[in-house]
Amino acid sequence: MSRELRLSELASVLGGTWEGDGDLVVTGAASLGEAGPADVSFFEDERYRADLRTTRAGAVLAKSGVEAPVPVLRVERPYEAFTAVLARFAPARGELFPAGVHPTAVVDPTAELAPGVAVGPFSVVGAGVRIGAGTALGAHVVVGREVAIGADCLLYPQVTVREGCRIGDRCILHAGAVLGSDGFGFVHGPGGPRKVPQIGIVVLEDDVEIGANSCVDRATTGRTVIGAGTKVDNQVQIAHNVRIGRGCAISAQTGFAGSVTVGDGVIFGGQVGVADHLVIGDGAILAAKSGISKNVPAGETVFWYPALEISKARRLVALVRKLPEMARRLAELELRLGGSNDAREE
Amino acid sequence: MSRELRLSELASVLGGTWEGDGDLVVTGAASLGEAGPADVSFFEDERYRADLRTTRAGAVLAKSGVEAPVPVLRVERPYEAFTAVLARFAPARGELFPAGVHPTAVVDPTAELAPGVAVGPFSVVGAGVRIGAGTALGAHVVVGREVAIGADCLLYPQVTVREGCRIGDRCILHAGAVLGSDGFGFVHGPGGPRKVPQIGIVVLEDDVEIGANSCVDRATTGRTVIGAGTKVDNQVQIAHNVRIGRGCAISAQTGFAGSVTVGDGVIFGGQVGVADHLVIGDGAILAAKSGISKNVPAGETVFWYPALEISKARRLVALVRKLPEMARRLAELELRLGGSNDAREE
């Protein structure tokens, strides 16, 4: 998977200025600390100033004015430029997912595959499935009947998409993700929980990414929806009837109980839990490990378990840590007033 | 997967009274807010009264006396009746899991499959496995040697059941679930953790449901047991030697450390953690995200981290939120008494 980039060419692609040898060639990209002479790196965050001084990188992307011990490619936003470099070094889709249907795959004759679709070894595509142009299924992907998948999607190995679900364009499902598993719906009676059939579906809008081993349950009726451009990390659990807006980022191991509604541009730290039927407003931020037990207004940042507006939560955390001092001061007052022990003994 | 139900017939099946046009036909079921003219819906919870007024449903299940803008099918327990309607619209097992062994499946010649067993594409059934009548394995299910599976079970795609485990009748294992993985047992020594072989098994009694990507570890010796009728949501972790009773409901991302014992009819919210060797009594309720660090008596509801009886926990949560006020009142008292700063400087 090795590739060569000439720094002078890279400069013109990134719209920057190359201050070094025009013929310098790099074959990889790395952080300042990891980079070797064949790697390009970047400097933007002052915390890495020491790494910059000692880097062994072949070249560094940096803003004008930054001094470096190695040749510099000047750009306005070094990290963003670096991500463009990364894209150059990433393997092409065709390298990982060769086009065409692998001879071992089982594709139902009624499935409609657009031109250029890739289906990997042992993948199973059910009756009535439609898959858009340029979409690639890795090995061992199982797509249930009547599923619709848009164009230019990537489904990594061992993904399961159950019957009837709908996936937009340019979505990415990482290994082991499950779409359309039954919602956890039961009627509780004297004989224990009794299953409520889950006949809805899951809808992923365009540009959604679902992390490895994450699960999105089908709705009881209707749809569980994840809005366009929302990115979901690994091991996230999204229950039935949840509706998540556009452009959200949901970190690993976060869980949503049933029927939660999330607005647009919401950011979730890892291991957040959201109780059922809550509403999270646009642009809210939910700090890692928070336990959300009531609605979160738009634009608010919350933290803690149970979660509160973050400045309140932080003040309470600080006061809890002062409890030993408060207890001592309280005892001191009682001592000075005298007789408090008697009072408490009444 | 479309299906048609005549409302008059539905009324007689549900034991209700149909107040509308005898020939009305519905082709789906949905919540009041989602339903269209071809859907049947239901009204039971007063919180949805506004949705009832504006619903576009073709018909609604409701108790007698409830006024609705659309035809009503009168039943005593609308939600329960609605779940019976859902079952009518759910795809038949045979639609999703065609009977018979798919030609690509690898079934060991010593495995015993009862009549009507379905084995999906690429599924692997090991030596000495027994599978009961009517059980269906989806695509890509891996069943290890000497496993016993009862009748009328459903194993969704990508499920793994490791060697020797036993599954009762009418169990459902959702996609990606793992049964019988090694318990996390190590002897800690100077050279780091050393593996303790895990030679026990997992036993699921009848009517157990295991969610997508959940794991149940095999016992070190003997059995990890999940009792009859217990339902387990997605991404739940059940460690070695755990024993869970009958009729429990365990929500997503909850985790049990080793050798926990759970009684009957216990309800777990999501993301609960239970420390090793604890005992949770019958009928207990463990609120979402609670961290359980001591035994929970039968019938008790607990909450928080570390968890306490819920009314105590709620009082403490409320008092923590009053800490700023308590701190102010404490400072005020010190000010009125004077000299407290001196006292603290001693």
Place this chain on the structure above:
Amino acid sequence: MSRELRLSELASVLGGTWEGDGDLVVTGAASLGEAGPADVSFFEDERYRADLRTTRAGAVLAKSGVEAPVPVLRVERPYEAFTAVLARFAPARGELFPAGVHPTAVVDPTAELAPGVAVGPFSVVGAGVRIGAGTALGAHVVVGREVAIGADCLLYPQVTVREGCRIGDRCILHAGAVLGSDGFGFVHGPGGPRKVPQIGIVVLEDDVEIGANSCVDRATTGRTVIGAGTKVDNQVQIAHNVRIGRGCAISAQTGFAGSVTVGDGVIFGGQVGVADHLVIGDGAILAAKSGISKNVPAGETVFWYPALEISKARRLVALVRKLPEMARRLAELELRLGGSNDAREE
């Protein structure tokens, strides 16, 4: 999978003294409470003294001086000896993973498999993969191109190892584990999160174990590393660029955000969360469900959310539980001083 062990032989293997019938044969191993007459059990922890008195085991491993109602095999460290017995009853690797490449497996002609490698049904091995001697892949394992796997590893069914990752010798990956999924890296802009290509890899050093449905993300650039001898339980999430030291034990459902650095011999309880870029020192212990928001010094034990040194955390937990009493005492003081209500009304 049944096997027979003669107790007199077992004694000489374990270096102990057999006090019973030389010809006694056992066919299994079990805890004192579970064991039957054909099982060997052990007694070391005083908490199980009552179980020892009533055990039905055929024989018990115990220290000298311990009285038991059944024949005893005297050893110095009964539990450790018992784990050696367990290893005798565990199925041999070849029983679970027959050597050789299953005819249904798809192995790229450029892959190099050392002698004795097992590849199970439907497993897929990509171009340029190298697999060391004695390594076994179960059914449905997917190994991406250019992956290197050492000797004597075990990959259970449904494991995915993505392109370019490196696995040392004697590693175990349990069912459903995912190695090398994309790190969760995005540039947040007005149009929502934009993906940062993840071109690094995952490196597992020797003797690492990864639990069922756990995920280790590939680095953005460079390597996500798990050190030699570290054991990872089920459903653990390890994000991109994390570096974990040697001989650590990481319990289930714990999650690491990006770029965390963990020393050697660190122990994590279940459901711990570690925020990004933190450093956890050698020998630290992180109690279950802790939320780690700052660095943890070597040797320190921490607990709670947000986590603190454990003795401080426990004192605070105890004081929070005394808040009702503190509130009462505070009100009492105000009452005795009089006028406090007026003061607060100002």
